[in-house]
Amino acid sequence: MKRRVSEIAEAIGARVVGDGGIEVSKVASVRAAAGGDLVFIEDEKNLDSALHSKASAVIAGDFAEGRDTSKVLLIVSHPRLAFARAGEFLRERTEHQPGVHPTAFVHPSAKLGAGVSIDANATVDGEAAIGNHTWIGAGCAIGEGAEIGEDCKIYPNVTIYPGAKLGNRVIVHAGAVLGSDGFGYVRDPATGRHEKFPQIGELEIEDDVEIGANTTIDRGALEVTRIGRGTKIDNLVHIGHNCQIGENVIIAAQAGFSGSIVIEDNVVIGGQVGVGEHARIQEGVMLGGQSGVLPKKILRGKGIAFWGTPAKPLREYLKQLAALAKLGKRQ
Amino acid sequence: MKRRVSEIAEAIGARVVGDGGIEVSKVASVRAAAGGDLVFIEDEKNLDSALHSKASAVIAGDFAEGRDTSKVLLIVSHPRLAFARAGEFLRERTEHQPGVHPTAFVHPSAKLGAGVSIDANATVDGEAAIGNHTWIGAGCAIGEGAEIGEDCKIYPNVTIYPGAKLGNRVIVHAGAVLGSDGFGYVRDPATGRHEKFPQIGELEIEDDVEIGANTTIDRGALEVTRIGRGTKIDNLVHIGHNCQIGENVIIAAQAGFSGSIVIEDNVVIGGQVGVGEHARIQEGVMLGGQSGVLPKKILRGKGIAFWGTPAKPLREYLKQLAALAKLGKRQ
Amino acid sequence: MKRRVSEIAEAIGARVVGDGGIEVSKVASVRAAAGGDLVFIEDEKNLDSALHSKASAVIAGDFAEGRDTSKVLLIVSHPRLAFARAGEFLRERTEHQPGVHPTAFVHPSAKLGAGVSIDANATVDGEAAIGNHTWIGAGCAIGEGAEIGEDCKIYPNVTIYPGAKLGNRVIVHAGAVLGSDGFGYVRDPATGRHEKFPQIGELEIEDDVEIGANTTIDRGALEVTRIGRGTKIDNLVHIGHNCQIGENVIIAAQAGFSGSIVIEDNVVIGGQVGVGEHARIQEGVMLGGQSGVLPKKILRGKGIAFWGTPAKPLREYLKQLAALAKLGKRQ
Numbered sequence: 001m002k003r004r005v006s007e008i009a010e011a012i013g014a015r016v017v018g019d020g021g022i023e024v025s026k027v028a029s030v031r032a033a034a035g036g037d038l039v040f041i042e043d044e045k046n047l048d049s050a051l052h053s054k055a056s057a058v059i060a061g062d063f064a065e066g067r068d069t070s071k072v073l074l075i076v077s078h079p080r081l082a083f084a085r086a087g088e089f090l091r092e093r094t095e096h097q098p099g100v101h102p103t104a105f106v107h108p109s110a111k112l113g114a115g116v117s118i119d120a121n122a123t124v125d126g127e128a129a130i131g132n133h134t135w136i137g138a139g140c141a142i143g144e145g146a147e148i149g150e151d152c153k154i155y156p157n158v159t160i161y162p163g164a165k166l167g168n169r170v171i172v173h174a175g176a177v178l179g180s181d182g183f184g185y186v187r188d189p190a191t192g193r194h195e196k197f198p199q200i201g202e203l204e205i206e207d208d209v210e211i212g213a214n215t216t217i218d219r220g221a222l223e224v225t226r227i228g229r230g231t232k233i234d235n236l237v238h239i240g241h242n243c244q245i246g247e248n249v250i251i252a253a254q255a256g257f258s259g260s261i262v263i264e265d266n267v268v269i270g271g272q273v274g275v276g277e278h279a280r281i282q283e284g285v286m287l288g289g290q291s292g293v294l295p296k297k298i299l300r301g302k303g304i305a306f307w308g309t310p311a312k313p314l315r316e317y318l319k320q321l322a323a324l325a326k327l328g329k330r331q
Numbered sequence: 332m333k334r335r336v337s338e339i340a341e342a343i344g345a346r347v348v349g350d351g352g353i354e355v356s357k358v359a360s361v362r363a364a365a366g367g368d369l370v371f372i373e374d375e376k377n378l379d380s381a382l383h384s385k386a387s388a389v390i391a392g393d394f395a396e397g398r399d400t401s402k403v404l405l406i407v408s409h410p411r412l413a414f415a416r417a418g419e420f421l422r423e424r425t426e427h428q429p430g431v432h433p434t435a436f437v438h439p440s441a442k443l444g445a446g447v448s449i450d451a452n453a454t455v456d457g458e459a460a461i462g463n464h465t466w467i468g469a470g471c472a473i474g475e476g477a478e479i480g481e482d483c484k485i486y487p488n489v490t491i492y493p494g495a496k497l498g499n500r501v502i503v504h505a506g507a508v509l510g511s512d513g514f515g516y517v518r519d520p521a522t523g524r525h526e527k528f529p530q531i532g533e534l535e536i537e538d539d540v541e542i543g544a545n546t547t548i549d550r551g552a553l554e555v556t557r558i559g560r561g562t563k564i565d566n567l568v569h570i571g572h573n574c575q576i577g578e579n580v581i582i583a584a585q586a587g588f589s590g591s592i593v594i595e596d597n598v599v600i601g602g603q604v605g606v607g608e609h610a611r612i613q614e615g616v617m618l619g620g621q622s623g624v625l626p627k628k629i630l631r632g633k634g635i636a637f638w639g640t641p642a643k644p645l646r647e648y649l650k651q652l653a654a655l656a657k658l659g660k661r662q
Numbered sequence: 663m664k665r666r667v668s669e670i671a672e673a674i675g676a677r678v679v680g681d682g683g684i685e686v687s688k689v690a691s692v693r694a695a696a697g698g699d700l701v702f703i704e705d706e707k708n709l710d711s712a713l714h715s716k717a718s719a720v721i722a723g724d725f726a727e728g729r730d731t732s733k734v735l736l737i738v739s740h741p742r743l744a745f746a747r748a749g750e751f752l753r754e755r756t757e758h759q760p761g762v763h764p765t766a767f768v769h770p771s772a773k774l775g776a777g778v779s780i781d782a783n784a785t786v787d788g789e790a791a792i793g794n795h796t797w798i799g800a801g802c803a804i805g806e807g808a809e810i811g812e813d814c815k816i817y818p819n820v821t822i823y824p825g826a827k828l829g830n831r832v833i834v835h836a837g838a839v840l841g842s843d844g845f846g847y848v849r850d851p852a853t854g855r856h857e858k859f860p861q862i863g864e865l866e867i868e869d870d871v872e873i874g875a876n877t878t879i880d881r882g883a884l885e886v887t888r889i890g891r892g893t894k895i896d897n898l899v900h901i902g903h904n905c906q907i908g909e910n911v912i913i914a915a916q917a918g919f920s921g922s923i924v925i926e927d928n929v930v931i932g933g934q935v936g937v938g939e940h941a942r943i944q945e946g947v948m949l950g951g952q953s954g955v956l957p958k959k960i961l962r963g964k965g966i967a968f969w970g971t972p973a974k975p976l977r978e979y980l981k982q983l984a985a986l987a988k989l990g991k992r993q
Contacts, residue, residue: 087860141487198418472818529749
C-alpha cells in the first residue's frame, strides 16, 4: 500500500530530510530495492550504496545528516527498529475473509468472536473459544475447550490440544503442535515396561508470542507449561512438560528443553541448544548454539554468554578450545 | 470421575491407612492439590508438605506408616508407579464418538473395526484397516493399505504412509509422520546428480508404542524399519530407514537415527543424541544428551552410561572434561 | 510390474550373462529376496550369497563375469547406481486419480494443469498454480499464489505458504512447511520487546529437489531463500531465511541453517549439523554429523571433511580428540 514518507516518518518517529511528500509502497533491502521502495542502513559505510540504490527513501542514523542527495532520508536513532516498524506500517494486510469456510467443521458449542476467519478443512472442536479477528488456517485442528485470544494468526495444519490457552496476537506457524502429552513414564521393575505418568496439566501461551513451524510444546504433567509474553520461538523447537519460559525470551531453531526447566526473562537461546530437566537459566543469559545445559544446573549472569556442553562461560570455554588446539598440534 | 480411595487402593495394590470410603476425583501434584485430589511422595522429606497440602489422599512408601494424620494414606512400595496407575484409573476417558465424521473421507474399500472414530477432515485411503475402538484425529491422512490395530489413538494431522503397520494401543501424537521414504541416493559420477535408491520397504510399529509430536519414522529401503513393543519416543525424533529399535526403549526429544541402526531392548537415549548408520547399541546402554555415535560403532554394557561425541563411557569422558578444564585454566 | 531382464538391461545399460528372457518384478535386498526379484552386489565378497539367494537375477560388477551360475547376471560398472535405476524402472506407479477430490477445496482462481490430482481434504488457495501431473496429497494447504511445477509429489499435510515457488519433479514429504516467516526481530531498547523484522521475501525451490518429512524452510526476509536443482534434504531439517543452497547438495536429518548462509554445489552436510548465520560452505566440502559452523565462517576445500564445533578439518580434529583422550587417561 502506498504511503507518503511523511506519514511513515510520523509513525516511526523519524525526521525527514528531503521531500516528505513522495510515496513508497514497501520495504526492501538495498541490494534488491526498486523505485518506490524504502530501505535502511545502520552503518555509515553502507550509506553510499544506499544512496546509489534505486530506493526512493532511506532510513538512516544521524551520520547521514547533511549528505547532499536526491534521496529522501528518514533520520532516526535506531534505523533497524525504525525499518521494522515501517515494514509493519506498509505491510499488505492479508484479508482473511471473516466466516467459516464451508469445508471447515466448527462444533456448535464452540464460541467464535467477531470477525473470526476459519479456513478450509479446519476443525474446531466443542467448547473451544476463538477471539475476535483471529484467523485459523486451513487444516488446523483446534481441540475441545482450547482458548485462543484476539488477533491471533494460526497458520495451516497447526494442532492445538484440548484445553490449551493462547493469549492475544499470538502467531503460530504451520505444523506446530501445542499442548501434546509430555514424555513421562514410570518403569515397572517387575515387567520392565514403561507406564504412562499422568500428562493432564495445562499449557498457557501469553500475549504476543510467536511460535515457529513444526515446533512442539507439551502441556504440563500435573501443573502448567507456560510461555511468557513476547517470547519468540523459532522452527522445530521442543519444549517439554512443566517448562516455565519467561518474557521476551528468544529461542532459535531446533533448541530443545526437557521437563520442568525455568528460563527467566530476556534469555537468548541459540540454535540446537539442549537443556536438561529442572535446569534454570537466569535473566539475560545468552547460550551459544549447540550448547548443552545439565539437569538441575543454574546458569546466572545478565548479559553473560555461555557455550559448550556442559555450558560454561564463553571466555572460559574459548580458553579450553585454544588449549586443545595447541595440544592437538603437538601430537 | 469420583472413586473411593478403597477402590483405587485395590486397583493399584496399596494398603489404606485411614478412611478408605472417602472419594477422590483426580491426581495432582502436592503443590497444586485441592480437596478431592490424590497426590504422591517418594521421599520421606516431602511427607510433611504432602500432609499439609489440600489433597484428600496421599500415596507414599512405608516411611509414612504410623504418621498421625487426618489424610488418608495409600502405602505402596513404588509410590510413583502406583500414582501413575491411579492416574490412569481416574483418567477422564475422552469419549470419541464412534463413527465417521461427515467431513472425513473414508475410502469404500477401507475396513473399519467396531467403535472406530474418524474425526473431522481426516482421510482414510483404500484398503486401509483400522482396528476396533481406534480413534483417528482431525486432519489425519491414513495411506492406502495402512494397518492400524485396536485401541490406538492417532492425534490430529498425523500422516501414515501407504502400507505402514501399527499394533494395538499405539499412541501417535499430532503431526508425526510414519512410513516416509528413507534418505537414500546414489550419485551418478558422470552427471553429479543424486538418483533415488529404492525406498520400498516396510514400517512395523509394535504394540504399546507411543510416538511424540512431529516425530518422523521412515519406512525401510528394501527391508523393514521396526519399532519394538512398549518403546516410547518423544517429540521431533528422526528414525531413518531400516532401523531396528528394540522393546521398552526410551528415546528423548530430537534424537536422530540415520539408517540401519540396531537399538537393543531397554536402551535409554537422551535428547538430541545422534547415531550414525549401521551402529548398534546393546541392551541396557544409556546415552547422555547430545551424544554422538559413529557409524558402525557398537556400544555395549548393560546399565553403562555413555556421553560425548564420539560417545565414550561416562567416567572416561568426565575425566577428559576435567583434564580440559584444568588445561584451560593454565592458558 | 513384470519385465524381462533384457529390457531392464537395456534401460540401465547392463550386459546380460544368462537368459535375458526371464522376468523379474521388483528389486530386493539379497537377504530378503524371493523368486522374481532382482538384487545387486558391489563387492565380490558378497557374490556367493547373492548367487545362493532366491533372487532371479543379480546386478554385479565385472568381478562376477565368468562365474558358473544359474542366476542371470547383469554386469555394469556401477552396480548400486544401476540397481537404483532398475528399481525406478520396475517401480509400481501409484496411480493418483486425476481430478479434485470432492472433500478438497480449490479456489476458483487457482490454475490446475492437466492430470493434476488433488486429494481429500486438501486446500488450494486463490491464484495458486499447480503444474501438469502434479499430485497434492490429503490435507495439504497450498497458499495463495504459490506455484508448483510439473510432476511434483506433495505428500499429505504439507503446508506451502503464499507465493512460494517449486520447480518440476519436486518431492515434498509429509508435514513439511515451505515458505514460513523467518526468525527475525529487532529489540526495542526502551521496552525490551522484540518487534518483527519484515519477512516478506520469497522462496524458490528448483527442479528435482526432494524435501523430507516435517522439514521447514523459511522464505527470505527481504530477498529470496533458494534451494538449488537436485538438492536432497532429509527429515526435520531447518533452513532459515535468505539461505542460498546450491545444486546437488545433500543435507542429512535434523541439520539446521540459520539465516543468510551460502552452501555451494555438491556439499554434503551430516545429521544434526548446525550452521551459523552468514557462513559459507564452499563447493564439495563435507561436514560430519553434529558439527557446528560459526557465523560468518567460510569453509573451503573440495572433498575436504570437517568435523566438530567449531568445525575444523577432520584430520586436525581427530588429533585433538586423540590428545584429549591421552590427557584424560593421565588424570
